[in-house]
Amino acid sequence: MSRALAPVIAASVVALAVSGCSTIGSGSDGDATDGASGADKPSRVVLVTHDSFVLPKPLIKQFEQESGYDLVVRATGDAGILTNKLVLTKDDPLGDVAFGVDNTFASRALDEGVFAAYDAPLPAGAEDYRLPGDDDHALTPVDNGNVCVNVDDTWFADHDLAEPETLDDLADPAYKNLFVLPGAATSSPGMAFLLTTIAAYGEDGWQDYWTKLMDNGAKLTAGWSDAYEVDFTQGGGKGDRPIVLSYDSSPAFTVSGGRSTTSALLDTCFRQVEYAGVLAGAANPDGAEQLVDFLLSPDVQAALPESMYVFPVDPSVELPQEWAKFAEQPTDPYAVDPAEVSANRDDWLREWSDITSR
Numbered sequence: 001m002s003r004a005l006a007p008v009i010a011a012s013v014v015a016l017a018v019s020g021c022s023t024i025g026s027g028s029d030g031d032a033t034d035g036a037s038g039a040d041k042p043s044r045v046v047l048v049t050h051d052s053f054v055l056p057k058p059l060i061k062q063f064e065q066e067s068g069y070d071l072v073v074r075a076t077g078d079a080g081i082l083t084n085k086l087v088l089t090k091d092d093p094l095g096d097v098a099f100g101v102d103n104t105f106a107s108r109a110l111d112e113g114v115f116a117a118y119d120a121p122l123p124a125g126a127e128d129y130r131l132p133g134d135d136d137h138a139l140t141p142v143d144n145g146n147v148c149v150n151v152d153d154t155w156f157a158d159h160d161l162a163e164p165e166t167l168d169d170l171a172d173p174a175y176k177n178l179f180v181l182p183g184a185a186t187s188s189p190g191m192a193f194l195l196t197t198i199a200a201y202g203e204d205g206w207q208d209y210w211t212k213l214m215d216n217g218a219k220l221t222a223g224w225s226d227a228y229e230v231d232f233t234q235g236g237g238k239g240d241r242p243i244v245l246s247y248d249s250s251p252a253f254t255v256s257g258g259r260s261t262t263s264a265l266l267d268t269c270f271r272q273v274e275y276a277g278v279l280a281g282a283a284n285p286d287g288a289e290q291l292v293d294f295l296l297s298p299d300v301q302a303a304l305p306e307s308m309y310v311f312p313v314d315p316s317v318e319l320p321q322e323w324a325k326f327a328e329q330p331t332d333p334y335a336v337d338p339a340e341v342s343a344n345r346d347d348w349l350r351e352w353s354d355i356t357s358r
Contacts, residue, residue, distance in 0.1 A: 044070040045287030046095030048279070050082045051075045053099060054307045055300065063294045069287045078223070079105055079188040079274075086279070087112045093279040097288035099142065099295065103273045104191050106131050106139055107342035115139060115277035116285065120292045123301070123314035129273045133339055139275035142295045143310035146248040146269040146333050147192035149179075152233045154261050155242035164243065166267050167200055170213060177217035180231040181245035184352050187223045188272070193245050194352055195341065196270040199334040203344075210355045220356060234262050249309050252320075252327040266330040274310065 045067070047053075053075060064071055074095055076082045083105040086098055090112055101109050109115060110131075115138035122140070129141035149170065156163045164170055170179050182190035197206040219241065221227045230237040232244040234254055248269060251260040276295050278288040294300060301312035305323050319327070 042069065042284035042287060044072050045097065045284050045291055046072045046074060047291060048074050048076060048082070048086065048093075048095040048098045050079050050100035051077060052308060056303055056307060059300055059303060062299065063291065067287060067290045067294070069284070069290070071291070080186075080191065083109050086114045090114050090280065093281050095279060096282035096284045097276060097278055097291050099274065099276040101139065101275050101277070102188060103131060103271075103275075103338055104188065104195060104341060106275060107133065107338035108345070109277075110134060110138060111342055113280055116280045116282070118278045118289055118292065120289070120296060123296060123316065125315040126296070126313040129313045131273070131275065131338060139277045140292050140296070141273050141313045142276050143304050143308065144271060144273045144313055145310045146264075146271050146330055147189045147196070147245065148248045148250075148264040148266065148269040148330070150232075150244050150246040150250050150262050150264050152242035152261065153263055155233050163263070163265075165265060167197065167209070170218070170243070170268075171209065171216050173216065175216065175243065177219075178241055179213075179217070179243040180219040180221060180227045180239070180241040182223050182227050183220045183356070185349055189224050189245055189247070190220075192270040192272055194348065195336045196268065196334045198348065199270070199336050207351060207355060210352065214356055214358070247309070248329050249305070249311070249323065249327040252322045252325075253309070255322055255326060260326045264328065266328065269330040269333040271330075271333040271335060273313075 053073065060071055072095070076085050076094070079100055079102050082098070083101050085094065086101070086109055098115070110133070117136035117138050118140070119137040120140040126141055129144055130137070131139050131141070149164070151163050153163070161174065164172070164175055169175060181193060184190040184194035197209050200206070201209045219231060221231065224246070227244050228246055228250075229235045231239040231241045233239050233242045235244070246264070248264045248266070251262045251264055254260050254262040276292045278285055278292065282288050296314070298314065298317065301314040301317045304310050304312045305320055311319075311327075311329065
């Protein structure tokens with residue numbers, strides 16, 4: 001399991017290193033508005049992001065050398081917390097550029113005017129990841145992945161039980177007390193799964209599905225780490241649940257003896273896209289634009305799978321060998337229009353909370 005835990009440990013270490021207000025690179029931290037050297041020219045660019053932002057140090061140094069700016073990274077929590085903070089501080093932004101707002105939260109940030117227009121040059125093929133309705137191109141797609149139900153293949157083989165394949169299967173009594181997932185109110189993948197069920201069963205049917213799911217013993221946790229690392233039987237925490245909500249890339253990190261011990265159920269997936277954007281009112285918009293461009297560069301795009309465990313938006317990037325073999329992506333993931341999410345998110349979460357707290 002060292003292979004499976006390696007990315008988790010790495011992400012945790014970096015998250016601890018950058019939690020709160022912190023610095024990656026050579027810039028010194030402080031107020032986002034005092035990043036000027038002398039009277040006019042800023043000396044740094046401040047990136048506001050989520051706790052899982054990780055780039056290899058050589059790439060950080062490369063950006064600093066090419067741009068002439070020190071890079072300061074401020075981590076603020078998960079994608080939901082990040083979005084909330086960007087909205088609350090939009091009149092006095094926390095930095096110059098933000099990365100990590102995904103398509104489940106992006107419409108809210110756009111509605112609140114958090115981002116400035118910037119039409120970054122995208123790699124060929126990356127246009128498919130543009131956010132619908134973002135006519136100003138204020139958000140630039142950087143990476144993508146799919147939230148999918150994962151199963152422990154070895155557990156099901158040992159227990160002579162057929163693996164579930166669909167969302168309906170998760171509510172089948174044959175799989176009672178076997179599923180663990182993060183909650184929609186506290187987790188980005190949890191919110192993605194809620195949207196999956198809304199897309200699959202409709203606005204009038206998802207509530208019944210969740211009632212059946214909870215009656216079948218589904219366990220909710222605060223976040224992905226609790227679900228995967230603690231409760232999942234392949235997570236290294238001696239868990240007792242062989243079905244977990246995770247990602248399409250997760251099987252690439254549970255490889256043993258040339259094969260993966262887990263599988264992603266590709267009929268249960270919801271596509272997530274993470275964006276970068278120049279913050280409206282940024283003290284250093286030039287540096288912010290350069291950083292957005294840098295995140296789309298071939299070197300950064302190639303580093304994303306092993307540094308942040310996501311797929312690049314540049315389809316020409318060669319994936320790591322085990323990703324190409326074991327991180328299969330769905331051909332037809334579920335989706336909900338961002339405008340619909342923005343209009344209904346609060347109501348959906350209230351209904352979901354009522355159902356899951358019974």
